[in-house]
Amino acid sequence: MRLGIDLGGTKIEAAILNNNGDIIWKKRQKTSKSSYDDIIAGITELVTDARQDTGFAGPIGIGLPGSTRKSNGTTQGASLTHLNNRDLKSDLKQALNTDIRLENDANCFTLSEAIDGAGKGCGVVFGLILGTGCGGGIVINGKPVSGINGIAGEVGHNPLPWPITDEYLNHDCWCGNSGCIETFISGTAVSKDYYDRTGANIPVEDIAARINTDLVAQSVFQVLEDRLARTIAMIINMIDPEVIVLGGGLSNLDRLYQNVPPKLPRLVFSKEIETKLLKPQHGDSSGVRGAAWLWPDE
Numbered sequence: 001m002r003l004g005i006d007l008g009g010t011k012i013e014a015a016i017l018n019n020n021g022d023i024i025w026k027k028r029q030k031t032s033k034s035s036y037d038d039i040i041a042g043i044t045e046l047v048t049d050a051r052q053d054t055g056f057a058g059p060i061g062i063g064l065p066g067s068t069r070k071s072n073g074t075t076q077g078a079s080l081t082h083l084n085n086r087d088l089k090s091d092l093k094q095a096l097n098t099d100i101r102l103e104n105d106a107n108c109f110t111l112s113e114a115i116d117g118a119g120k121g122c123g124v125v126f127g128l129i130l131g132t133g134c135g136g137g138i139v140i141n142g143k144p145v146s147g148i149n150g151i152a153g154e155v156g157h158n159p160l161p162w163p164i165t166d167e168y169l170n171h172d173c174w175c176g177n178s179g180c181i182e183t184f185i186s187g188t189a190v191s192k193d194y195y196d197r198t199g200a201n202i203p204v205e206d207i208a209a210r211i212n213t214d215l216v217a218q219s220v221f222q223v224l225e226d227r228l229a230r231t232i233a234m235i236i237n238m239i240d241p242e243v244i245v246l247g248g249g250l251s252n253l254d255r256l257y258q259n260v261p262p263k264l265p266r267l268v269f270s271k272e273i274e275t276k277l278l279k280p281q282h283g284d285s286s287g288v289r290g291a292a293w294l295w296p297d298e
């Protein structure tokens with residue numbers, strides 16, 4: 001058995017996988033938005049329940065919305081800001097009396113898809129998450145690549161490649177830079193694009209639902225696909241993965257898998273492109289599954 005915990009902005013989810021990768025136990029609770037100690041207490045409660053219900057006694061993998069500094073083990077860049085500059089691994093190790101592995105949540109998503117999901121059997125897998133923001137993770141031979149700065153795969157905060165004139169303006173990113181990919185190919189970006197053209201502020205799922213009857217909705221997605229192709233071409237030119245698995249809300253859109261690959265030969269340096277663009281297999285449970293797979297040998 002393996003125990004994984006997905007520490008997210010709204011919920012903390014814990015799950016136990018058996019050796020086949022099936023979830024055999026699962027529980028969740030709300031994430032405290034204000035208190036670090038409450039997060040430690042919440043995780044402790046979930047682990048105590050898991051141990052009582054299943055007899056689990058092994059180490060624990062945890063996915064979090066941030067990364068860990070190599071130098072001193074503290075968390076950085078977490079959207080749950082009270083995690084930042086805290087030594088989560090040591091604090092949990094003390095609270096739970098077991099070994100802990102921490103990994104960025106995008107890396108956990110990619111790991112789950114690489115081990116027994118859409119990228120199963122592939123040596124180099126890139127996970128590209130298109131949700132509220134745009135995250136990314138790299139898994140090579142079944143191991144997540146964290147990077148010396150803890151940001152490997154964070155393609156969302158690179159500038160959009162091959163920009164056209166009007167893409168230079170009005171794309172300030174929360175990270176402090178301007179023109180970040182996240183401001184073009186996330187769910188938030190699609191909603192903003194639709195709002196800029198129509199004045200209607202509606203969620204991306206509703207825009208997708210009108211695609212056959214609303215020309216602006218159709219255009220917004222055509223532009224998204226062009227920007228996504230440019231981003232994916234840059235990823236292929238950099239690490240040349242066998243598979244790119246999409247995650248997040250936009251990954252449910254079938255048209256992306258049909259419309260984006262034909263745009264790649266114009267952009268990618270090699271003219272024959274073997275890289276597959278695939279839908280995720282594990283959906284919402286990828287975070288917690290990937291956290292559990294941080295202990296592959298248990």
Ligand SMILES: [Zn+2]
Nearest residue numbers: 157173175180
């Ligand atoms: Zn940014």
